[in-house]
Amino acid sequence: MTPPPSQRRGHGHAADEPTIDGLLAAKEIAVACGPGGVGKTTTAAALAATAAVHHGGKVLVLTVDPARRLANALGLDGLGNTERRVPPEAFRAAGAKPRGQLWAAMLDTKESWDALIRRHAPDATTRDQILANPLYANIAGRFVQSHDYIAMERLFEIHAEGDYDLIVVDTPPTRNALDFLDAPRRMADFFSSRLLRWLIVPYRSRLVNVASRPFYSIADRILGTQFLADIAEFFILFQSMYDGFVARADAVTRLLSDRRTTFVVVSTLETVPLREAEFFASELTGRKLHLGAIVLNKVLPDSLRSSEATAVAEHLRDATAEVAEAVAPALAAVDAELGQVDQVQRVLGEVAESFLNFRVVAVREAEARSHLATAPDVLATVPFFDTDIYDLGGLLRLGAAVWGT
Amino acid sequence: MTGLLDLELVFVTGKGGVGKTTVATALAVLAAQHHRRVLLCEVDAKGDVAGYTETSPAGFEPAEVLPGLSAMSMDTEASLREYLKLQLRIPVVGRIGPLAKAFDFVATAAPGVREILTVGKFCYEVRERHYDMVVVDAPATGHVVGQLAAPQGINDLVKVGLIRSQTDWMLDILSDPERTGLVAVCTPEEMPVNETIELAARVRDETTVRLDTVVVNRVLPELFGRSEEAVFEALSLPGPAGALASALPGDPTPVLDAARLAVTLRRTRATHLDRLREALDDSVDMLYLPYLFTRSHGLRTTRQVAASLGEELGL
Numbered sequence: 001m002t003p004p005p006s007q008r009r010g011h012g013h014a015a016d017e018p019t020i021d022g023l024l025a026a027k028e029i030a031v032a033c034g035p036g037g038v039g040k041t042t043t044a045a046a047l048a049a050t051a052a053v054h055h056g057g058k059v060l061v062l063t064v065d066p067a068r069r070l071a072n073a074l075g076l077d078g079l080g081n082t083e084r085r086v087p088p089e090a091f092r093a094a095g096a097k098p099r100g101q102l103w104a105a106m107l108d109t110k111e112s113w114d115a116l117i118r119r120h121a122p123d124a125t126t127r128d129q130i131l132a133n134p135l136y137a138n139i140a141g142r143f144v145q146s147h148d149y150i151a152m153e154r155l156f157e158i159h160a161e162g163d164y165d166l167i168v169v170d171t172p173p174t175r176n177a178l179d180f181l182d183a184p185r186r187m188a189d190f191f192s193s194r195l196l197r198w199l200i201v202p203y204r205s206r207l208v209n210v211a212s213r214p215f216y217s218i219a220d221r222i223l224g225t226q227f228l229a230d231i232a233e234f235f236i237l238f239q240s241m242y243d244g245f246v247a248r249a250d251a252v253t254r255l256l257s258d259r260r261t262t263f264v265v266v267s268t269l270e271t272v273p274l275r276e277a278e279f280f281a282s283e284l285t286g287r288k289l290h291l292g293a294i295v296l297n298k299v300l301p302d303s304l305r306s307s308e309a310t311a312v313a314e315h316l317r318d319a320t321a322e323v324a325e326a327v328a329p330a331l332a333a334v335d336a337e338l339g340q341v342d343q344v345q346r347v348l349g350e351v352a353e354s355f356l357n358f359r360v361v362a363v364r365e366a367e368a369r370s371h372l373a374t375a376p377d378v379l380a381t382v383p384f385f386d387t388d389i390y391d392l393g394g395l396l397r398l399g400a401a402v403w404g405t
Numbered sequence: 406m407t408g409l410l411d412l413e414l415v416f417v418t419g420k421g422g423v424g425k426t427t428v429a430t431a432l433a434v435l436a437a438q439h440h441r442r443v444l445l446c447e448v449d450a451k452g453d454v455a456g457y458t459e460t461s462p463a464g465f466e467p468a469e470v471l472p473g474l475s476a477m478s479m480d481t482e483a484s485l486r487e488y489l490k491l492q493l494r495i496p497v498v499g500r501i502g503p504l505a506k507a508f509d510f511v512a513t514a515a516p517g518v519r520e521i522l523t524v525g526k527f528c529y530e531v532r533e534r535h536y537d538m539v540v541v542d543a544p545a546t547g548h549v550v551g552q553l554a555a556p557q558g559i560n561d562l563v564k565v566g567l568i569r570s571q572t573d574w575m576l577d578i579l580s581d582p583e584r585t586g587l588v589a590v591c592t593p594e595e596m597p598v599n600e601t602i603e604l605a606a607r608v609r610d611e612t613t614v615r616l617d618t619v620v621v622n623r624v625l626p627e628l629f630g631r632s633e634e635a636v637f638e639a640l641s642l643p644g645p646a647g648a649l650a651s652a653l654p655g656d657p658t659p660v661l662d663a664a665r666l667a668v669t670l671r672r673t674r675a676t677h678l679d680r681l682r683e684a685l686d687d688s689v690d691m692l693y694l695p696y697l698f699t700r701s702h703g704l705r706t707t708r709q710v711a712a713s714l715g716e717e718l719g720l
Contacts (some may be wrong), residue, residue, distance in 0.1 A: 035421055035422055036420055036421020036422050036423045036425060036545065037420055037422025037592075037596070037597065038422060238553050268422075270422075271702040272422070272426075272702060273422050278621065299657075301454060301662070301663070301666070303659035303662065303663070303665055304659070306659060308655045308656070308661075309655070309656070309659035309660055311654055311655060312653050312654060312655040312656065312657055312659075312660050313660045315653055315654050316653060316657075316660065322652070323649070323652045323653065326648055326649075326651070326652035327640070327645055327648045327649050327652060329648070330644040330645040330647070330648035331639055331640070331644075331645045331648075332647075333644055334639050334642055334644060334645065335635075336641070337632070337635070338635060338639050343632065343633060344636055346633060347629060347633050347636045347637050347640070350628045350629060350633075350658065350664070351628075351637070351640075351660060351664040354626075354628055354663060354664045354667045355659075355660045355663040355664060358663050358666070358667065358698070359663075359700040360699055361698055384666065384670075387669070387673060388595050388673065392521050396423055
């Protein structure tokens with residue numbers, strides 16, 4: 001089967017064909033998104049590291065994954081909310097001469113929330129009251145979608161400071177991969193909601209109108225008056241920051257749909273993640289956001305699908321005994337222990353069976369790839385690396401695979 | 406010790422992409438095959454369970470999808486409605502719309518409120534004995550602790566009110582290791598294993614629920630024993646490679662390479678599994694499910710996984 005043109009695009013083709021190299025050179029923000037468990041964080045770091053090598057300038061990878069391994073791979077002893085530069089020695093150790101600098105930061109939800117409160121609080125008293133509110137500590141960490149919102153907020157802040165040529169951001173593992181896109185808008189809606197104002201009315205004035213009285217009586221019965229009062233106090237304080245929040249949320253939303261921003265969907269070719277990734281890609285397109293690339297990780301080698309290799313494996317499976325007889329003397333010549341025919345036969349049988357097993361997976365996944373519903377500008381496939389990525393060298397190898405070099 | 410199938414309430418969680426829904430569905434199918442009346446609940450309403458049982462997506466009202474197995478999808482508003490009707494006997498059918506909306510609002514803001522309705526519904530089904538076993542396709546690892554900790558959290562935050570009085574019986578069910586257990590699903594890869602180790606610690610420290618079992622999904626077969634591996638390695642040496650090539654209708658290299666990839670993958674993964682076993686309490690069972698080469702989705706897969714689970718449980 002001939003792959004669609006998009007799959008043949010890679011690196012070093014005609015100058016006008018889109019490549020991941022061109023994509024990241026043209027954009028200021030690349031948002032890596034996709035289902036969980038497909039190597040999204042690692043891919044984001046690999047894209048940033050490789051861009052730093054090829055493009056120069058300052059490149060930042062902003063991750064939400066608290067994995068120490070990524071920090072270690074980048075040659076840092078830890079990652080925090082503040083950006084840190086990946087030491088040039090790490091690149092040297094990996095045999096790379098980067099033209100630019102690579103920086104890394106990890107999102108700390110609580111710290112980012114605190115910073116947000118400090119920025120938007122109308123005065124020092126309100127700020128301190130919020131930071132000291134018992135519900136705040138609970139909410140800042142667990143606010144539904146607070147992680148999503150704060151990730152986008154932090155991205156906006158860093159971008160606005162203008163310190164980086166390219167920011168690659170890794171999105172949080174959400175129940176719904178789209179949550180983070182809606183988070184700024186939802187946060188704005190939340191604070192501008194009439195319901196919220198309605199909810200806190202009785203704590204602002206004693207005038208509870210007749211229509212809303214049953215609600216409060218039921219809410220009291222369910223939640224208890226004190227809990228409701230605690231919530232209300234918290235939101236009254238929070239409401240003072242309404243204007244700042246809404247303006248900010250709108251700005252974040254605008255940034256995501258700006259032409260300087262692109263989205264890179266990361267997936268594997270397994271059925272369930274791929275379906276989720278396709279849904280995500282079509283949603284991005286539907287929202288008129290820029291779907292720059294799809295990166296498919298852990299793709300099995302093409303040789304598994306070659307008809308010649310398959311014929312060899314099938315012959316080996318069907319005539320294991322004969323082949324074992326033929327090979328055993330050569331093995332015995334290496335070491336007598338190795339030449340036992342029955343053992344050779346078992347090994348060859350396993351080899352054939354294993355190939356045919358993986359072949360089924362490779363064929364199924366290639367089929368899935370050729371039927372991708374949404375065609376991005378760039379479709380990159382990354383082979384199954386047989387070891388985990390432990391250092392910058394590993395990240396750069398992954399990056400090279402995405403680059404198609 | 407109680408076996409997995411004897412539990413009344415089982416939460417199945419795991420990092421995204423490890424096969425959490427497959428395992429939850431397979432566990433429910435297996436229990437139903439052993440004549441237990443099972444309710445399978447989906448919490449992240451993505452409708453995935455339907456794909457694993459080849460039925461249409463479940464609603465809040467449980468529907469029988471296979472003999473002895475009913476499925477439902479969690480809906481906090483519907484759960485609130487049921488709760489008000491059953492627990493509080495509040496006749497507010499007409500006002501439930503705005504109330505639910507307002508509730509949704511509070512739940513968005515206040516930690517634990519939404520979670521308690523979700524967990525409460527499961528505990529309720531257990532308490533009323535509508536089913537022998539409730540299997541929950543719970544949120545991914547990061548969220549499940551919040552959900553399981555909610556009754557305790559609410560107990561601490563809310564001092565009075567009906568919700569407070571409701572959390573006590575929930576905690577009784579959740580804290581009883583003979584009745585309730587958590588199943589963590591992972592694959593033998595680095596990140597899922599790390600996350601499972603972290604989960605085990607958080608579940609122990611932050612919740613009253615016991616981690617009962619870790620299911621390791623997609624375990625690759627061991628191709629060779631030690632002496633066989635020596636034979637395999639020697640096949641690439643010039644002499645044997647030449648003999649092999651002339652005994653076969655084509656170049657054996659890709660076939661040997663594929664086997665080498667399988668061996669390396671298996672070996673890397675084995676080290677992660679050793680680490681996992683070491684980090685977990687001895688009381689936590691570990692079950693291993695084989696990698697399925699032929700299918701990765703659908704009822705056929707669910708049945709195969711159920712059969713493997715049954716074997717692992719010694720059934």
